[in-house]
Amino acid sequence: SAVISQKPSRDICQRGTSLTIQCQVDSQVTMMFWYRQQPGQSLTLIATANQGSEATYESGFVIDKFPISRPNLTFSTLTVSNMSPEDSSIYLCSVSPSSTANTGELFFGEGSRLTVL
Amino acid sequence: KQEVTQIPAALSVPEGENLVLNCSFTDSAIYNLQWFRQDPGKGLTSLLLIQSSQREQTSGRLNASLDKSSGRSTLYIAASQPGDSATYLCAVPYKDTDKLIFGTGTRLQVFP
Numbered sequence: 001s002a003v004i005s006q007k008p009s010r011d012i013c014q015r016g017t018s019l020t021i022q023c024q025v026d027s028q029v030t031m032m033f034w035y036r037q038q039p040g041q042s043l044t045l046i047a048t049a050n051q052g053s054e055a056t057y058e059s060g061f062v063i064d065k066f067p068i069s070r071p072n073l074t075f076s077t078l079t080v081s082n083m084s085p086e087d088s089s090i091y092l093c094s095v096s097p098s099s100t101a102n103t104g105e106l107f108f109g110e111g112s113r114l115t116v117l
Numbered sequence: 118k119q120e121v122t123q124i125p126a127a128l129s130v131p132e133g134e135n136l137v138l139n140c141s142f143t144d145s146a147i148y149n150l151q152w153f154r155q156d157p158g159k160g161l162t163s164l165l166l167i168q169s170s171q172r173e174q175t176s177g178r179l180n181a182s183l184d185k186s187s188g189r190s191t192l193y194i195a196a197s198q199p200g201d202s203a204t205y206l207c208a209v210p211y212k213d214t215d216k217l218i219f220g221t222g223t224r225l226q227v228f229p
Contacts, residue, residue, distance in 0.1 A: 004160075006160075033215070033216065033217075042206065042219040042220065042221050042222055043161075043206070043208075043217070043219045044219075045216050045217070048216065058216075090158070090160075092160055092161065094161075094217070096215040104166070105151060105163050105166045106151065106163070106215060107163060108153070108160045108161035108162075108163075109160050110159055110160040111158075111159060111160040113158055
């Protein structure tokens with residue numbers, strides 16, 4: 001398994017500002033992902049955080065709005081830029097410890113609950 | 118395009134009942150299926166992972182089954198307790214990746 005710490009756990013932000021969310025894992029992991037969960041909705045994948053290279057974004061998400069860094073195998077950040085009330089969501093970091101895709105469990109952090117006023 | 122649906126959307130039961138939560142997926146070519154629990158405003162806790170070659174997995178009072186051919190999985194909760202109250206999500210990988218496609222969730226409330 002993997003223990004994942006996310007910071008901040010929650011924040012209230014003003015429209016137009018940016019917030020960076022951190023994800024720290026207690027062991028080296030192959031894959032790291034960022035998800036968004038809008039109020040009352042299920043989870044949607046934002047991007048795959050690639051170690052040492054640019055993140056891979058899903059349809060509907062762009063780097064200018066959600067820049068992601070992954071400097072090593074245990075740490076990643078997601079920035080929500082130029083926030084609007086529509087960005088109010090829970091943002092979750094997910095990791096796959098397995099070196100082989102789709103063979104093992106995926107683990108999630110506690111989430112960062114963001115409210116934009 | 119893979120779509121994952123869960124029914125019922127919400128469930129409220131008295132303590133002690135045995136429960137069945139359902140998960141359906143449109144593309145049966147999955148590698149595995151994972152069940153998660155989410156408490157309000159919190160992250161996800163992995164409950165059970167079923168590989169495509171398996172029919173079921175058990176953990177304590179939880180039992181998950183998988184029928185790939187019919188595109189269904191069920192999560193069985195025995196002797197429910199108020200502490201089981203949460204939202205339960207199922208998820209399958211997108212093709213041969215670790216990117217997950219989530220179901221719509223079942224919000225469970227178990228009252229004393």
